Amino acid sequence: MTYRNVVSAVVRALAAETINSAGGCDFEPKVQCAKQKGEIVGKEAAFLQDCWVFGRLHKGLEPAQWRALVAKFSTHTDRKHAAIAELTRAIQSPAPERFRHCAVVTWALPKLPGVEGKRSTNVLPAAWYEMSNWDEDGRPEPTLRRWRASIRKTLEGQVDEALCAAQEILDREGLLMGDVA
Incomplete structure:
Protein backbone atom coordinates (compact mmCIF):
# COMPACT_ATOMS: atom_id res chain seq x y z
CA MET A 1 0.00 0.00 0.00
CA THR A 2 1.17 3.49 -0.76
CA TYR A 3 -0.18 6.81 0.46
CA ARG A 4 -1.44 9.59 -1.82
CA ASN A 5 0.66 12.19 0.00
CA VAL A 6 2.49 12.82 3.23
CA VAL A 7 -0.53 14.37 4.99
CA SER A 8 -2.71 11.31 4.34
CA ALA A 9 0.08 9.06 5.62
CA VAL A 10 0.47 11.12 8.80
CA VAL A 11 -3.28 11.29 9.42
CA ARG A 12 -3.75 7.53 8.91
CA ALA A 13 -0.75 6.70 11.09
CA LEU A 14 -1.92 8.97 13.91
CA ALA A 15 -5.47 7.60 13.66
CA ALA A 16 -4.21 4.00 13.84
CA GLU A 17 -3.55 4.25 17.55
CA THR A 18 -7.21 4.98 18.26
CA ILE A 19 -8.71 2.30 16.00
CA ASN A 20 -8.83 -0.56 18.50
CA SER A 21 -10.65 -0.35 21.80
CA ALA A 22 -7.52 -0.88 23.89
CA GLY A 23 -5.75 2.16 22.43
CA GLY A 24 -2.32 2.22 20.94
CA CYS A 25 -1.10 0.51 17.79
CA ASP A 26 -1.83 -2.97 19.04
CA PHE A 27 -1.54 -4.85 15.78
CA GLU A 28 -0.10 -8.13 17.11
CA PRO A 29 -3.45 -9.93 17.67
CA LYS A 30 -4.65 -8.91 14.20
CA VAL A 31 -1.39 -10.11 12.62
CA GLN A 32 -1.53 -13.44 14.45
CA CYS A 33 -5.14 -13.97 13.37
CA ALA A 34 -4.34 -13.02 9.76
CA LYS A 35 -1.30 -15.36 9.72
CA GLN A 36 -3.55 -18.27 10.61
CA LYS A 37 -5.62 -17.56 7.49
CA GLY A 38 -2.59 -17.09 5.25
CA GLU A 39 -1.23 -13.85 3.83
CA ILE A 40 -2.02 -10.56 5.58
CA VAL A 41 -4.20 -8.60 3.16
CA GLY A 42 -6.91 -5.97 3.05
CA LYS A 43 -7.75 -3.93 6.12
CA GLU A 44 -5.34 -5.86 8.34
CA ALA A 45 -2.43 -5.14 5.99
CA ALA A 46 -3.34 -1.45 5.76
CA PHE A 47 -3.71 -1.21 9.55
CA LEU A 48 -0.38 -2.97 10.06
CA GLN A 49 1.31 -0.54 7.68
CA ASP A 50 -0.32 2.46 9.39
CA CYS A 51 1.00 1.22 12.74
CA TRP A 52 4.45 0.69 11.26
CA VAL A 53 4.43 4.21 9.78
CA PHE A 54 3.34 5.58 13.18
CA GLY A 55 6.36 3.98 14.84
CA ARG A 56 8.72 4.99 12.05
CA LEU A 57 7.64 8.64 12.17
CA HIS A 58 7.65 8.74 15.98
CA LYS A 59 11.20 7.42 16.03
CA GLY A 60 12.47 9.32 12.96
CA LEU A 61 11.15 12.80 13.68
CA GLU A 62 12.55 15.26 16.17
CA PRO A 63 10.39 15.52 19.34
CA ALA A 64 9.29 19.08 18.44
CA GLN A 65 8.27 17.93 14.95
CA TRP A 66 6.34 14.99 16.36
CA ARG A 67 4.52 17.25 18.84
Whole structure:
Protein backbone atom coordinates (compact mmCIF):
# COMPACT_ATOMS: atom_id res chain seq x y z
CA MET A 1 0.00 0.00 0.00
CA THR A 2 1.17 3.49 -0.76
CA TYR A 3 -0.18 6.81 0.46
CA ARG A 4 -1.44 9.59 -1.82
CA ASN A 5 0.66 12.19 0.00
CA VAL A 6 2.49 12.82 3.23
CA VAL A 7 -0.53 14.37 4.99
CA SER A 8 -2.71 11.31 4.34
CA ALA A 9 0.08 9.06 5.62
CA VAL A 10 0.47 11.12 8.80
CA VAL A 11 -3.28 11.29 9.42
CA ARG A 12 -3.75 7.53 8.91
CA ALA A 13 -0.75 6.70 11.09
CA LEU A 14 -1.92 8.97 13.91
CA ALA A 15 -5.47 7.60 13.66
CA ALA A 16 -4.21 4.00 13.84
CA GLU A 17 -3.55 4.25 17.55
CA THR A 18 -7.21 4.98 18.26
CA ILE A 19 -8.71 2.30 16.00
CA ASN A 20 -8.83 -0.56 18.50
CA SER A 21 -10.65 -0.35 21.80
CA ALA A 22 -7.52 -0.88 23.89
CA GLY A 23 -5.75 2.16 22.43
CA GLY A 24 -2.32 2.22 20.94
CA CYS A 25 -1.10 0.51 17.79
CA ASP A 26 -1.83 -2.97 19.04
CA PHE A 27 -1.54 -4.85 15.78
CA GLU A 28 -0.10 -8.13 17.11
CA PRO A 29 -3.45 -9.93 17.67
CA LYS A 30 -4.65 -8.91 14.20
CA VAL A 31 -1.39 -10.11 12.62
CA GLN A 32 -1.53 -13.44 14.45
CA CYS A 33 -5.14 -13.97 13.37
CA ALA A 34 -4.34 -13.02 9.76
CA LYS A 35 -1.30 -15.36 9.72
CA GLN A 36 -3.55 -18.27 10.61
CA LYS A 37 -5.62 -17.56 7.49
CA GLY A 38 -2.59 -17.09 5.25
CA GLU A 39 -1.23 -13.85 3.83
CA ILE A 40 -2.02 -10.56 5.58
CA VAL A 41 -4.20 -8.60 3.16
CA GLY A 42 -6.91 -5.97 3.05
CA LYS A 43 -7.75 -3.93 6.12
CA GLU A 44 -5.34 -5.86 8.34
CA ALA A 45 -2.43 -5.14 5.99
CA ALA A 46 -3.34 -1.45 5.76
CA PHE A 47 -3.71 -1.21 9.55
CA LEU A 48 -0.38 -2.97 10.06
CA GLN A 49 1.31 -0.54 7.68
CA ASP A 50 -0.32 2.46 9.39
CA CYS A 51 1.00 1.22 12.74
CA TRP A 52 4.45 0.69 11.26
CA VAL A 53 4.43 4.21 9.78
CA PHE A 54 3.34 5.58 13.18
CA GLY A 55 6.36 3.98 14.84
CA ARG A 56 8.72 4.99 12.05
CA LEU A 57 7.64 8.64 12.17
CA HIS A 58 7.65 8.74 15.98
CA LYS A 59 11.20 7.42 16.03
CA GLY A 60 12.47 9.32 12.96
CA LEU A 61 11.15 12.80 13.68
CA GLU A 62 12.55 15.26 16.17
CA PRO A 63 10.39 15.52 19.34
CA ALA A 64 9.29 19.08 18.44
CA GLN A 65 8.27 17.93 14.95
CA TRP A 66 6.34 14.99 16.36
CA ARG A 67 4.52 17.25 18.84
CA ALA A 68 3.46 19.62 16.05
CA LEU A 69 2.01 16.75 13.99
CA VAL A 70 0.23 15.22 16.97
CA ALA A 71 -1.29 18.56 18.00
CA LYS A 72 -2.48 19.27 14.45
CA PHE A 73 -3.58 15.83 13.18
CA SER A 74 -4.00 13.32 16.02
CA THR A 75 -7.38 11.91 17.02
CA HIS A 76 -6.03 10.59 20.33
CA THR A 77 -7.40 13.13 22.79
CA ASP A 78 -4.84 12.65 25.58
CA ARG A 79 -1.83 12.76 23.25
CA LYS A 80 -3.25 15.78 21.43
CA HIS A 81 -3.76 17.69 24.70
CA ALA A 82 -0.27 16.78 25.91
CA ALA A 83 1.22 18.02 22.62
CA ILE A 84 -0.79 21.25 22.89
CA ALA A 85 0.53 21.84 26.41
CA GLU A 86 4.12 21.27 25.29
CA LEU A 87 3.70 23.56 22.28
CA THR A 88 2.26 26.26 24.54
CA ARG A 89 5.36 26.12 26.75
CA ALA A 90 7.72 26.14 23.78
CA ILE A 91 6.12 28.92 21.73
CA GLN A 92 7.91 32.28 21.82
CA SER A 93 5.58 35.27 21.97
CA PRO A 94 5.16 38.51 23.95
CA ALA A 95 1.61 37.35 24.68
CA PRO A 96 0.78 36.18 28.21
CA GLU A 97 0.65 32.44 28.89
CA ARG A 98 -3.15 32.21 28.90
CA PHE A 99 -3.34 33.88 25.49
CA ARG A 100 -0.64 31.59 24.08
CA HIS A 101 -2.46 28.55 25.42
CA CYS A 102 -5.80 29.61 23.94
CA ALA A 103 -4.18 30.44 20.60
CA VAL A 104 -2.52 27.00 20.42
CA VAL A 105 -5.70 25.18 21.50
CA THR A 106 -7.89 26.94 18.93
CA TRP A 107 -5.26 26.31 16.23
CA ALA A 108 -5.17 22.59 17.07
CA LEU A 109 -8.96 22.34 17.48
CA PRO A 110 -10.33 24.76 14.87
CA LYS A 111 -13.94 25.79 14.81
CA LEU A 112 -15.79 23.51 12.42
CA PRO A 113 -18.72 24.33 10.19
CA GLY A 114 -22.13 23.03 11.12
CA VAL A 115 -24.58 23.60 13.91
CA GLU A 116 -22.48 25.07 16.71
CA GLY A 117 -19.49 23.23 15.28
CA LYS A 118 -20.86 19.88 16.53
CA ARG A 119 -19.39 17.76 13.73
CA SER A 120 -16.62 16.40 15.88
CA THR A 121 -16.01 15.32 19.45
CA ASN A 122 -12.99 17.63 19.54
CA VAL A 123 -14.96 20.87 19.39
CA LEU A 124 -14.56 23.61 21.93
CA PRO A 125 -17.38 25.74 23.30
CA ALA A 126 -17.95 28.91 21.23
CA ALA A 127 -16.45 31.14 23.95
CA TRP A 128 -13.03 29.56 23.34
CA TYR A 129 -12.89 31.11 19.88
CA GLU A 130 -13.48 34.66 21.18
CA MET A 131 -10.08 36.34 21.40
CA SER A 132 -11.34 38.90 23.89
CA ASN A 133 -11.68 36.02 26.40
CA TRP A 134 -8.00 35.14 26.05
CA ASP A 135 -6.68 38.39 27.55
CA GLU A 136 -7.49 39.56 31.05
CA ASP A 137 -5.85 42.99 30.63
CA GLY A 138 -8.14 44.35 27.91
CA ARG A 139 -5.47 44.93 25.30
CA PRO A 140 -6.55 46.39 21.93
CA GLU A 141 -7.87 43.94 19.33
CA PRO A 142 -5.12 44.69 16.76
CA THR A 143 -2.54 43.57 19.33
CA LEU A 144 -4.46 40.37 20.03
CA ARG A 145 -4.80 39.66 16.29
CA ARG A 146 -1.08 40.27 15.75
CA TRP A 147 -0.17 37.89 18.58
CA ARG A 148 -2.56 35.21 17.32
CA ALA A 149 -1.30 35.54 13.74
CA SER A 150 2.31 35.27 14.89
CA ILE A 151 1.61 32.20 17.02
CA ARG A 152 -0.32 30.48 14.22
CA LYS A 153 2.41 31.32 11.70
CA THR A 154 5.00 29.74 14.01
CA LEU A 155 2.85 26.63 14.53
CA GLU A 156 2.14 26.21 10.81
CA GLY A 157 5.87 26.59 10.16
CA GLN A 158 6.56 23.79 12.63
CA VAL A 159 3.96 21.57 10.94
CA ASP A 160 5.41 22.32 7.50
CA GLU A 161 8.91 21.45 8.75
CA ALA A 162 7.60 18.23 10.33
CA LEU A 163 5.76 17.26 7.14
CA CYS A 164 8.92 17.81 5.09
CA ALA A 165 10.87 15.57 7.47
CA ALA A 166 8.06 12.97 7.39
CA GLN A 167 8.07 13.06 3.59
CA GLU A 168 11.80 12.33 3.56
CA ILE A 169 11.21 9.30 5.78
CA LEU A 170 8.30 8.05 3.66
CA ASP A 171 10.22 8.68 0.42
CA ARG A 172 13.13 6.58 1.71
CA GLU A 173 10.69 3.77 2.42
CA GLY A 174 8.93 4.15 -0.96
CA LEU A 175 5.50 4.68 0.60
CA LEU A 176 4.26 7.70 -1.38
CA MET A 177 2.39 7.38 -4.69
CA GLY A 178 4.92 9.48 -6.57
CA ASP A 179 7.41 6.67 -5.97
CA VAL A 180 5.18 3.95 -7.52
CA ALA A 181 5.44 4.18 -11.34
